[in-house]
Amino acid sequence: MPKSIVRNLILGGALLFSLPSFALSEVGEQSLKRLQGRWAEINYQLPETQREAAFAKLADEAESALKAEPQAAELLVWRGIILSTWAGAKGGLGALDLVKQARGEFEAAIKLDAKALDGSAYTSLGSLYYQVPGWPISFGDDKRAEQLLKQALSLNPTGIDANYFYGDFLLRQKRYAEAQVALEKALAAPARPGREVADAGRRKEAQALLQKVQAAKE
Template sequence: MNTSLLRALLLGGALAFSLPGFALSDAGTLSLRHLQNRWAEINYQLPEAQREVAFERLAGEAEAALKSEPNSAELLIWRGIVLSTWAGARGGLGALDLAKQARASFEQALAIDPKALDGSAYTSLGTLYYQVPGWPLGFGDDERAETLLKQALGLNPDGIDPNYFYADFLYREKRYPEALAALQKAQAAPPRPGRGVADAGRHREVEALLGKVRAELK
């Protein structure tokens, strides 16, 4: 698996049908916040050598939360995000299996509520599709990736994550002017309440990618 995805993750069209959405209980909301905050701490503040074990533990916590609320699109999304970033910390052959599990989790979330967390399942699934190797090694598909990322932007046009990951996709496709525009939107994204650590980390990634894009445009 492409290690740049695995380290960056810290994402066809819409599914043909959707199941009814389910509101999170108070306990589920607390679990969601814990997953979000702990993920940001591990991904942006923990030394790299300690991340694999920490993400594995967090994946177990995500599974436990889902046992109580298996129809929560929000918890399914965050299970997928944790699995994706655990794959990045692990690397090697085991990473692709984790990426496949993450894909399944995002697809389940989309079947339940495509709009959950401002379309984050589209962002995360699209990122997986453009970063995972294609057949026969993996399931990567750049065309499908772009479709998914554009769907994410349709739901959250000003968000930092969909703009950053679409910019990263465009950079890899050598579409530098478009990547620059997406990164400028990511820079201007409004802060997410309670997500200060994640926002700070993502802004550092935006700035790093901006430097690469501007170097290509010189």
């Protein structure tokens, strides 16, 4: 798979700064909150059989929001998150195109404002790199994943998502002691106002992974 200039800059560690982001309009803020809230409802409250269609519809909403504000790093991040979780709901090789689209959104967000939403683009991009297959099927790369996840943690060391995904990565690498530390940090993360459903769902996932870590250490 050919490497874009943006990918080389981001993943090679040569991106030393980012362009200033454009402030979201009031409508953009409302769109962002709507996308975040609906994503949490779909991901954590909707039956699995209904998620694929619901994420597809939400991806369209995110695309419409981005057309109105194409320079909004926050909306790019969230369209990427929606696309990647839609891919997870879809499954199989048919999901790889969605994953590639998500990667593009995260890379574009980092180019605009790497610190947007506390570095969430790094967290989400890193999670893709350790969860998708490697070459020649896709772009999975554990080394790149860890670089990106650590970058996310440097921007948001106490964040629930940054610590959860790093803990998940470490568990898959059988680095159990490190995974336990990361997951315990995720469970102790401060609450995010307006993100109660997402926080509750993520804590439940972190607790489940922590139980796996503890079982593996016994």
